[in-house]
Amino acid sequence: MSRGLPRYARGLEAVAYDARVAADETFDDVLAANESYAHGFRLAGLEPKAAKGLAVLTCMDSRIEPLAMLGLEPGDAKILRNAGARVTDDVLRTLVLASYLLGVDRAMIVAHTKCRMAAGEEEDVHAAVAGAGGPDTRSLAFLVAADQEATVREDVQRVRSWPYLTRLRVGGFLYDVDTGRLARLC
Numbered sequence: 742m743s744r745g746l747p748r749y750a751r752g753l754e755a756v757a758y759d760a761r762v763a764a765d766e767t768f769d770d771v772l773a774a775n776e777s778y779a780h781g782f783r784l785a786g787l788e789p790k791a792a793k794g795l796a797v798l799t800c801m802d803s804r805i806e807p808l809a810m811l812g813l814e815p816g817d818a819k820i821l822r823n824a825g826a827r828v829t830d831d832v833l834r835t836l837v838l839a840s841y842l843l844g845v846d847r848a849m850i851v852a853h854t855k856c857r858m859a860a861g862e863e864e865d866v867h868a869a870v871a872g873a874g875g876p877d878t879r880s881l882a883f884l885v886a887a888d889q890e891a892t893v894r895e896d897v898q899r900v901r902s903w904p905y906l907t908r909l910r911v912g913g914f915l916y917d918v919d920t921g922r923l924a925r926l927c
């Protein structure tokens with residue numbers, strides 16, 4: 742039924758599950774929840790362009806609700822998340838696509854209070870991972886921010902000065918995980 746459609750337009754009808762998947766209970770809770778989500782699904786036909794022309798880069802911290810904290814609905818904004826809300830090469834690459842193909846003309850970089858990526862030094866995080874039974878991660882850059890506000894300003898500047906993103910208006914913000922309040926830094 743999906744034959745003839747471009748690959749990106751196909752639904753789930755062609756998905757083939759590995760037999761081992763059936764015995765794996767790792768995701769049972771969320772798959773069950775998805776079953777009822779799909780039952781009352783209300784986003785069919787939503788446009789892929791960001792309705793409010795907005796991209797939001799924030800931390801992966803699970804205390805942050807990017808849509809709710811900005812009064813947004815699904816479809817309104819492109820949400821990018823990583824540890825520490827840092828402007829990485831991957832974020833820049835994504836913003837180029839958002840800017841030119843997905844209707845985005847403004848971007849918020851939102852760091853937050855009590856962020857693990859802004860509490861201490863790079864070495865502390867390597868030590869914490871090792872202390873939690875993890876491997877030696879010193880060949881990875883976690884991009885820990887020694888001065889969080891200065892780092893947000895630098896990251897905003899990195900986006901503003903990137904030649905591929907000349908159309909984008911960018912702001913830097915700090916979100917307070919205890920009050921839900923957002924403050925603009927730059």
Ligand SMILES: [Zn+2]
Pocket residue numbers: 800801802824825826853855856857858
């Ligand atoms: Zn964080």
